[in-house]
Amino acid sequence: MTVMEQRGAYRPSPPPAWQPRMDPAPLLPDAEPYRVLGTEAAAKADPDLLRRLYAELVRGRRYNVQATALTKQGRLAVYPSSTGQEACEVAAALALQERDWLFPSYRDTLAAVARGVDPVEALTLLRGDWHTGYDPHEHRVAPLCTPLATQLPHAVGLAHAARLKGDDVVALALVGDGGTSEGDFHEALNFAAVWQAPVVFLVQNNGFAISVPLAKQTAAPSLAHKAVGYGMPGRLVDGNDAAAVHEVLADAVRQARAGGGPTLIEAITYRIDAHTNADDATRYRGDSEVETWRGHDPIALLEHELTERGLLDDAGKQAARDAAEAMAADLRERMNQDPALDPMDLFDHVYAEPTPQLREQRAQLQAELHAESEGSHR
């Protein structure tokens, strides 16, 4: 006879008092995205930083325009432009110290370049030669990641490893609004919070995952709200306000470095160009929406603030444009040279030591190439 069958023998006691693990209020994002430009807070911003952000934004916009042009010339296979989102890209890069790591997705070429990666090497994935043209260790930029959200657990692991080694290194991981629906997003945030890993997650919410609008991606009040369930703070920021994005990111990075654990930041921004040069954005959004966002352009916003406050004159603007133009000219010229690829490299980096099978295949290709060159000599 079980306890339940013994009528009267079991006297239920009330369940133990429910103890919430913590008060979620401090973790919740504000209702309004944080803004600096055009508010009182702007007066406190460091003028040198603002000028630096401006120069990087102008350069970044020019990079997007140049790279898109290279797709039309067939020099790039594909380019996912970040026009409109430059403030997020630049602030992300500038919020980090040299020893920190950046984990970008495929759209974040600008963030990589702002961290010092060679503009041409940053494009090899999209050009179609090698998957990653740069050495990830050199500027501490992980390879641009194509599968959505899979770079997020890598950032957590690296930050965790750094902390285990006693290094005060922070990892910053970038992801899009669509990427927040992936399982890896959840697992990464959960690991980061449980381990109190020094990681900052920045969601660039640009309104669409290719064609799918945010409303079909999530029913959450905001993407930043998702943080609370993991036990980390969620922050909402105007993604086109470079000063605001930088401040929020720098705070989160500082907190992570000091042992305060991870933060999830949602930056509200907009993708002005199509998903990539191969996408037809008119199928899923109207011109008026795009025009509204053009009126909230990250470069114009910052330029206005700097000009108003006498921190930037026409000569300063021209200098930023000239620097961007020089970068674009250099990019154009170097991208117009045919990359030299050695097919024999195909077998070099599959394993530390090639397997016997790969050695055989290497010999086969060598023979084919030899026959080809003999043939062309005849």
Next chain:
Amino acid sequence: MTTVAVKPATMAQALTRALRDAMAADPSVHVMGEDVGTLGGVFRVTDGLAKEFGEDRCTDTPLAEAGILGTAVGMAMYGLRPVVEMQFDAFAYPAFEQLISHVARMRNRTRGRMPLPITIRVPYGGGIGGVEHHSDSSEAYYMATPGLHVVTPATVADAYGLLRASIASDDPVVFLEPKRLYWSKDSWNPEDPQTVEPIGRAVVRRSGRSATLITYGPSVPVCLEAAEAAREEGWDLEVVDLRSLVPFDDDTVTASVRRTGRAVVVHESGGFGGPGGEIAARITERCFHHLEAPVLRVAGFDIPYPPPMVERHHLPGVDRILDAVGRLQWEAES
């Protein structure tokens, strides 16, 4: 000369010892997974490691396989050598995206600049009466992914030696542990485990002249038993234990089959699209003129792993192997 007592030990004990020795030898080796800490793993393979090396080096992770492997990628990027445990074969599947999209190709993607020395321990295979999702043989999926080494021991000594080699490898290794051999014992000297078996070498477990059984992992003891039984019928069978599926030791296999002229590949996982097809093709390509009969396969049926009460009908056993050996007396139809 002192002779050290060679005591029987289980494969699980040898694996624990390999982890412990690797952690003691190299502070960058970290063990992580579900229940690996306080509990010592559901098969107790990580028993005592958290106590000895601390929870930072033997870590109970949240219950999330993609998260376990994904964070291991980042840890390896920063110079650690993670050894992750997937609790059971079929529960590794949530981690496949990390495995295939990142672990297997990070070295290649970065032109050799970012190798990932990760060991992924996967208890695999049937024969222990497990409920559904606890008995899969998933080796074909791993074999089909370039960039991964795939290793599976069949003896206590190899369990130690191959695990040490896997952890020392600068490349990711999927280390398949045949569950049903965890408690199998053989003579091994745990005081002096010495052997670190290089990855990629097959071994002739039993030499013979009339045919070769090619096998690995849980099917090795079954093949050895079949070879004994076949003696009565006049067959002198050679048994090759592959130990490593990737890289594949063509030399050992080819030499054996050229000697015997006949071959049967034996494994638990399904035959269709399974490892045996690849192995049979390689043998045919290399030994065609030496073959007296087609290369045969004895594999599990092409079915989802069956419930434990009928699993013995699915697993290749001695009779099925002997039956295949009988069919090696092949005569071309005229």
